[in-house]
Amino acid sequence: MADTRHDPSSLPGHGGGDGDDTWTLAGRTLRSRLIVGTGKYRDAAQTKACLERSGAEIVTVALRRVDLSAKDNLLSWIDRDRYLLLPNTAGCYTADEAVRTLRLARELGIADLVKLEVIGDPTTLLPDNEQTLLAAKILLDEGFAVLPYVSDDPIVCRKLQEMGCAAVMPLAAPIGSGLGIRNPHNIRFIVEQATVPVIVDAGVGTASDAAVAMELGIDGVLMNTAIARAREPERMAEAMRLAVIAGRQAFLAGRMPMQAHANASSPTVGLIE
Amino acid sequence: MVRGYVPHRMLHIVVNGEERAVAEGTTVAGLLADLGLARQHVAVEANREIVPRAEHDARRLADGDHLEIVTFVGGG
Numbered sequence: 001m002a003d004t005r006h007d008p009s010s011l012p013g014h015g016g017g018d019g020d021d022t023w024t025l026a027g028r029t030l031r032s033r034l035i036v037g038t039g040k041y042r043d044a045a046q047t048k049a050c051l052e053r054s055g056a057e058i059v060t061v062a063l064r065r066v067d068l069s070a071k072d073n074l075l076s077w078i079d080r081d082r083y084l085l086l087p088n089t090a091g092c093y094t095a096d097e098a099v100r101t102l103r104l105a106r107e108l109g110i111a112d113l114v115k116l117e118v119i120g121d122p123t124t125l126l127p128d129n130e131q132t133l134l135a136a137k138i139l140l141d142e143g144f145a146v147l148p149y150v151s152d153d154p155i156v157c158r159k160l161q162e163m164g165c166a167a168v169m170p171l172a173a174p175i176g177s178g179l180g181i182r183n184p185h186n187i188r189f190i191v192e193q194a195t196v197p198v199i200v201d202a203g204v205g206t207a208s209d210a211a212v213a214m215e216l217g218i219d220g221v222l223m224n225t226a227i228a229r230a231r232e233p234e235r236m237a238e239a240m241r242l243a244v245i246a247g248r249q250a251f252l253a254g255r256m257p258m259q260a261h262a263n264a265s266s267p268t269v270g271l272i273e
Numbered sequence: 274m275v276r277g278y279v280p281h282r283m284l285h286i287v288v289n290g291e292e293r294a295v296a297e298g299t300t301v302a303g304l305l306a307d308l309g310l311a312r313q314h315v316a317v318e319a320n321r322e323i324v325p326r327a328e329h330d331a332r333r334l335a336d337g338d339h340l341e342i343v344t345f346v347g348g349g
Contacts, residue, residue, distance in 0.1 A: 037347070037348060037349030038347040038348060038349075039346075039347040039348040039349045040347070040349070041347060047347060060348060060349055061345040061346065061347065061348050062345065062346050062347065062348025062349075063316075063343050063344070063345060063346075064343060064344065064345075064346045065289040065290070065341065065342065065343055066289070066310060066314075066315055066342045066343060066344045067346075068289075068308055068309075068310075073311070073314045073344055073345075074344070074345050074346055074347060075313070075314045075344065075345055076311070076314065085345065087345065088348055088349070090348050090349065100321070103323060104316045104318060104323065104341075104343050105316070105345075107316035107317075107323055107325065107326065108314075108315075108316050108343075108344070108345060109313070175349070176349075222349075223349075224348075224349030225349065
């Protein structure tokens with residue numbers, strides 16, 4: 001494929017272990033390619049344990065009305081020196097709602113990085129790409145580093161990167177569905193044209209999905225439910241950490257060509273008679 | 274009534290969708306303190322305009338104010 005940016009041999013860190021395989025997002029150098037959500041966990045302790053085992057450096061959070069009966073505020077226990085908080089706009093159905101949400105998030109002392117998600121339908125939770133583009137324009141003008149969650153649509157992704165978004169985050173399957181990478185071809189198209197990092201956001205169900213996503217040459221994976229709804233979330237967090245590294249390493253290594261027929265791995269000469 | 278005691282006029286405001294009565298003169302910072310909220314953990318909007326944290330001490334609430342007080346929660 002004509003793909004220079006993602007030619008593994010041209011990447012820094014090629015040939016090394018995962019330790020020197022860093023990437024850059026909105027000017028930040030990152031080691032982990034796994035971004036995790038903080039929703040749906042049993043409690044703060046389980047959330048913390050899963051963040052720890054995932055190895056993530058960036059974690060998403062949602063913005064909601066404060067619960068006056070709750071004493072356990074996320075901001076009181078999360079280690080903000082260790083994790084960069086990435087506020088989302090989950091639940092927003094218009095550009096205006098999303099922009100309003102992220103302006104409030106900025107008041108809470110976040111960095112410039114925000115996850116823009118404008119939903120178009122409550123059943124599928126698929127993105128409203130038109131509203132997402134509108135919101136992205138406003139947020140970029142206000143100095144945010146915008147990470148938009150969008151359909152796996154190469155055209156919309158191209159528009160968002162040309163607009164100045166810090167990354168594009170195509171879905172692999174509907175949010176919380178765990179259906180895996182439904183359209184690897186589109187993700188490849190998005191990777192081939194990318195001038196900004198590509199992060200697959202939503203749809204990963206288990207470790208192999210994360211590895212498959214990374215093998216497509218994307219820069220990172222964002223997930224929440226796949227870890228939080230596993231029977232043992234802490235163990236799945238670890239599995240995802242390893243799967244993302246494995247998938248990335250396999251991409252860098254370059255897979256063998258597929259062929260229709262068998263090809264013996266042992267010498268075909270020198271057999272005893 | 275105690276001599277010289279001037280009862281506070283009460284203001285009726287809406288906080289996160291619920292009506293509340295607060296004494297006239299209450300500031301945003303005062304309201305947060307009354308609600309037991311750490312100001313570094315919340316962001317405040319009054320009538321859809323953000324009230325920056327630096328203005329919480331000075332900003333007095335007005336009758337009919339609609340406030341949104343928000344924070345971060347777990348999410349994906």
